Amino acid sequence: MASKWQQKKNRQAEAALERELQAGGNSADKVKDQCSDAALGKGEEQHYEKKLTKEEKKALAKAKRDAKKKEKGGKKSGKSKKVEEEKKDDDAAGALGKLSISGVDPNSEEGKREAALEELSRQEIVVTYEQKKGQLHANTRDINVSGVSVAFHGKLLVEETDVVINYGNRYGFIGPNGSGKSTVMKAIAARSIPIPSALDIYFLDSEYPARDDITALEAVMQSNDEVALLEGKALKLNDAMAEADEDEQAEIQEALEDIYDRLDQLDAATAESRATTILYGLGFTKAMMQYKTCEFSGGWRMRVSLARALFIEPEFLLLDEPTNHLDMDAVLWLEDFLSGWKKILFFVCHSQDFMNSVCTHIVRLDMTYKKLRYYSGNYDTYVQTRRDQDMVQIRQYEAEQRDIAEIKDFIARFGHGTVKMVRQAQAREKLLQKKLEAGLTPMPEVDPAWDWSFPDAGQLPVPVLSIENVSFNYPGGQELYSKVDFGVDLQTRVALVGPNGAGMFVECLIWVTTLVSHQVFRSGKTTLIKLMTGDLNPTKGQVKKNMHLKISRFTQHFEEKLDLTMTPLDYFKQKLMPEEPIEKIRPLLGRYGCTGDQQQQVMGQLSAGQKARIVFAIIAHERPHLLLLDEPTNPLDMESIDALARCLNKFKGGVLMISHDMRLISQCAQEIYICDHKKVTKYRGDIMDFKLHSRKENNKKLAQHLNG
Ligand SMILES: Nc1ncnc2c1ncn2[C@@H]1O[C@H](COP(=O)(O)OP(=O)(O)OP(=O)(O)O)[C@@H](O)[C@H]1O
Ligand SMILES: [Mg+2]
Incomplete structure (x- = not known):
């Protein structure tokens, strides 16, 4: 059964042929020539390609390949064959490489990547990783990079860690405020580590621009330009298919099917209803969908961006706190929508409930050891697994420490004794050395339990x-x-x-x-x-x-409560507690997870969560x-x-x-x-x-x- 897109294209091709025939003259001759060429077997792929079903196309590609193989049959030396195969790989890789489902032009994709990398370096985000031999397989859709380090303004956020993200999984990315989640996501989205080109990325971290020339609905449907690009890619892939060997053919076929499915989805007839359904789910009424994006607040334009991401359905969707701007209804809708996400979803969220429904995996940024830790299952499963793993690790840590203490004790007691004992002590020293070189089990990262007490402001008679x-x-x-x-x-x-x-x-x-x-x-x-x-x-x-x-308020614009040009320490000392010595203010801020360094960092340079913690310290100080x-x-x-x-x-x-x-x-x-x-x-x-x-x-x- 041909896809809807193919059926539509068939109809368009027939209509075009009809028009040309009716136009007569040269075009009629051209059609005649084309028909005779086709009858002679020339260029049949151009004439019939879009009229074929997937199965027919598969068979056609196989036939073409077989014919080519036959033609070339056994003429090549081993060496030239290898070169040829490498070229074929390159072609297929090229074609598949350009197979970003978002359908962005390869040049501009590259251009975008360059710009994203430049932006990273402008923001002083430096990423390094371990280079692997060989190239990424053209059609791989999994990400597996070792030795990844990310530094932000010279501060290492992750060090020598593995980034393993597999197709079809939905990852909840968690970690303490300020550990670097947003920065790591930015680095991944900019393709600063090797990411298969078959994966197109949509990173949602900013709102849709305020424009007076485009409505919310149009902004979401804008991605329909993708159709033309995808069609071009399908053609290139069909060409690559003819050159590919059997294994590659299956992969290309799979990629082609993705394109056809995507083209079906993007079909203009259904696009509008898909776009309105998404917008509706995110809280837009029909009237709102027709308002220009400049008429919305930042929060609503964030919803427009989110709607675009869901509409485009990229292969690799990265969302930084997508639920922040949503009300409960929209969160529930998004939860259901994302629970059915079939591609890669990688998102930061602080809602346990949401993650329980959506995630198939949890990735934790371990701030103490600067590593990414992977857990399969949803958030509750993660909590259980981590608890079990931590217990095992603690036992191992304690056993090792006991061993080491015993060895050290033995060396201290017998290192200067009889010859026999000295030898034994030397042997243990070597053993100790070996253990240390092999690396000892560290204590697992312990989640802090902050004290954010709100002091009692005294009682008031009712009604308050x-x-x-x-x-x-x-x-x-x-x-x-x-x-x-x-x-x-x-x-x-x-x-x-x-x-x-x-x-x-x-x-x-x-x-x-x-x-x-x-x-x-x-x-x-x-x-x-x-x-x-x-x-x-x-x-x-x-x-x-x-x-x-x-009364004290925590608003959605909580940053407004802060002076972002001041450090937390100066703010408290100068604005809130001028009488108190610094030694009293430091531990107070420490209770909100604001470390010594952060206390002296300008608040504008703190992460969102770090700023929010300071706001809670201020609220507590207000004693409401x-x-x-x-x-x-x-x-x-x-x-x-x-x-x-x-x-x-x-x-x-x-x-x-x-x-x-x-x-x-x-x-x-x-x-x-x-x-x-x-x-x-x-x-x-x-x-x-x-x-x-x-x-x-x-x-x-x-x-x-x-x-x-
Ligand atoms: N301009 C800057 N100069 C120096 N350090 C900065 C600057 N901006 C942010 N940082 C630091 O970079 C670190 C990583 O910030 P990032 O926003 O990636 O953390 P996060 O895990 O996303 O936090 P949150 O959960 O609060 O969103 C933080 O410790 C922050 O203090
Ligand atoms: Mg963040």
Whole structure:
């Protein structure tokens, strides 16, 4: 059965022939000549190629190969045959090398690579690896590079480690904040280590540009230019097929099938519906899809980039914290989508739940030893495997250390004794030397357990903060909240959830387009928090606050709380604790994983997670009664999330969080409130029930969308 793309091409070829015949004259003669050539067997591949099914093409290529072999039959010397075969390899490699499924022109691919490498060196990222003999096999789709070291601004992040990434696997890339995950991903994406050219890479680390000439939907579908390039590649591969031997032929065939499948996927007839489905899943309404990308905030343009990545379906997809800009519904949709990813997925994420659903493997950046460690299975399996491996390693370490201590003790006691004992001591010394040379088992890296305690700000009489009969709309927009009653006190442990509903979006849009362009689209949850803090005033009703109430907020733009030109130490000393000696500030920052070096590093040079940790140190210093946390786990590593959860549970004040991190919510939230339909209502169930419920609802909505 011919692929849809082939059928379509057949129809186009027939129509073109028809047109040429109708045009008569020269073109008719040309067609006649072509027909007679074809009848004579000349150039039949050009005439019939696109009309053949895959099986027919396979048979044709084999026949051509056999014919060529026969033609050349036994004439070559061993040497020339080898040269010929090498050439064939090169041709096939060349053709396959150009087989990037993204369909980017080989020259520009090379150009892009050069630019990416230049950008790496501009950013002072230096990558070295062990050169292997021979070339990468043209059609290999696995990555296996040894001795990889990556340095950033002269600081080694990984040293002499193996990068092993196999096709078909979905890797969750984890490691402490600041260990170098983003940098390593950048280095891989720039192809600074040998990556088979058959793998096209899409690295999502930045948002789609704000443009006034392209809509969100068009931005996603832009990748359709790929069709022409892929068609060219298919032709080249068909040529290479004729020259290839049997093994290569199978590989080329496989590559060709990928191209045909991809062309089917890119078929314009289905492209739009695929693009809208992806955008819809990521939270775009039909109306939003038609807005220019400049009308979206950075977070939404990040979603556009993500949608493009999913639409393009590269062979090797690298995502740096893809869930950061998403609400829970979109996260759930993405989780389902990526769980079915058949190619290579390599992503950084700090959500245990998400990784459990998506990952087939975990890669951990071991910051202590600067190595990448590989674990098969999802996150929970990784935790178990690592625990078991660490136990074995600790036992081995202890046994070795015991042995060494015994040997040293023997040498110390008998090294100057009788001749016999001295000899024995010398033998043991040699043994010790051997052991040391062979390398001793190190202690496994221990995950830190930070102390992020929030000091008690004292009690306040109720009501601490109440929202009474509050309605709200952005200027010019429709009502976002209507007659809401809601309150918090120092016992509050609430997680606010809810979709970024279409209605809300349109209301914000009106506000945005009428008043401020390029504004941040606000979800209802963040708006509620702003009403509570007084950053926004209700249009009706009132927000009552105890006059002594101190509130601290962690926002999605948490960096704004910092002065990025200062070091953490100077910031605390000069701005927050001028009375305290430096000796007191250092251990305080240390509790947030901010090491001696980082304490004296300008904050602009810290990783996202490292900055977020400093923000939590500042929040603790503020000593609030109430914590309002908007997606606090986004930048945090697992140990930091656990530290936060532990300390929130011990905190004597109130906590209201917006989060899609099940690990945090299930540990800390006692109640779930939903912001939807202009109300804030209590959900009767726990967060896992809510997740199941949301998934069901999402699937229903998606089915409705697909059915028009
Ligand atoms: N401009 C810079 N100069 C020097 N060091 C820098 C600079 N920018 C970042 N770093 C350091 O490089 C290291 C690696 O940062 P990277 O962002 O790759 O870490 P990460 O593992 O992705 O962290 P996170 O989990 O917080 O995203 C960090 O220790 C950081 O402090
Ligand atoms: Mg990072």
